[in-house]
Amino acid sequence: MMHLPSLLIAFATAFSTLSVSGAAVAGDREVLRLTSFGGSCKNCELAGRNMSNARITGANFTGANLSGARLRDARLFASNFTGANLTKADLNGSSMSGANFTGANLTGASLKSTNAMGVTFSGATLSLADFSDAETSGTAFRGAIMIGTVLRAATLRGVSFERADLSRAELRDIKATGANFSGARIVDASFRSAGLRGASFGRADGSGASFRDADLEGASLTAGEFARASFRSADLNGASLTNARFNGTDFRDADLSRAELAGADLSSAVGLTQNQIDDACSGPGTRLPRGLVPRSCRGNRQGSRLDLRAPPVPPGPTSVHR
Numbered sequence: 001m002m003h004l005p006s007l008l009i010a011f012a013t014a015f016s017t018l019s020v021s022g023a024a025v026a027g028d029r030e031v032l033r034l035t036s037f038g039g040s041c042k043n044c045e046l047a048g049r050n051m052s053n054a055r056i057t058g059a060n061f062t063g064a065n066l067s068g069a070r071l072r073d074a075r076l077f078a079s080n081f082t083g084a085n086l087t088k089a090d091l092n093g094s095s096m097s098g099a100n101f102t103g104a105n106l107t108g109a110s111l112k113s114t115n116a117m118g119v120t121f122s123g124a125t126l127s128l129a130d131f132s133d134a135e136t137s138g139t140a141f142r143g144a145i146m147i148g149t150v151l152r153a154a155t156l157r158g159v160s161f162e163r164a165d166l167s168r169a170e171l172r173d174i175k176a177t178g179a180n181f182s183g184a185r186i187v188d189a190s191f192r193s194a195g196l197r198g199a200s201f202g203r204a205d206g207s208g209a210s211f212r213d214a215d216l217e218g219a220s221l222t223a224g225e226f227a228r229a230s231f232r233s234a235d236l237n238g239a240s241l242t243n244a245r246f247n248g249t250d251f252r253d254a255d256l257s258r259a260e261l262a263g264a265d266l267s268s269a270v271g272l273t274q275n276q277i278d279d280a281c282s283g284p285g286t287r288l289p290r291g292l293v294p295r296s297c298r299g300n301r302q303g304s305r306l307d308l309r310a311p312p313v314p315p316g317p318t319s320v321h322r
Contacts, residue, residue: 049069064085065085070090073094086101102121102122106129108129109130115135116139118138121140122144125145128149147169151171152173154176168188174194176195181204183204187205187208190209192211192213193213213232232250232252243262246268251271251276258297262286268289
């Protein structure tokens, strides 16, 4: 029997008469008629329950078992799911604001088209979860385990993936301007065609990651590891590659205009041309493939390219003919 000691329930329609505890006694797995939940449901058993369209406000589901539960189109406001089990739960189309999933297990959960504002997934397990087309703002995934997680075409505003494990994650076509991936593990992840302007990948491990056709203008890759990664046709205009390593990395057709290369190890990078290096800003410790010559950013520019020509000769005295 399920015990929900202080769970407060409001019914969706006048003909709804079951309480959650009563539904548990009857073995009824439907909680579909309920419009709202509040109060405490710590460690309660809700595996497989249908809670679609429910409104959950200020509720405490710490340690609760919601594995396989249906929360499609649910609204989760200021509720606590710390340490809860939501493996393979269906949260498609749900709206979340101020919800806390710290340390929760959402392995294989479906969160397509979810709208999350100020939500915390720090330390949560989200491997193989699907956030396709989700929209998030101010959401934290710090230290989360997100191996193979799908975030295809998600819009991520002010989001932090600091120290998260996104190995083999699918982030194609995401919009994540200014996102924080500092110290993250993004091995073999796909950021193809992603919008990552001003994003931070400082000290990230991006070995084998694909940034093909991505917009990384003004992004920071400082001290990162990007062995065998692909930046083919990526926009790295004004990006910082300072002290990062690019062993076997593909830079074919990448835009390196004004990119900072001081201390970067590009000695075995693939597809770099002298024109790309001329557009970039080499500095102390820049290592380039054999045959390429570093260029500093001192002096004038023409457009995005360095102007390395000799300075113009001042005109001589002009003869005046009468």
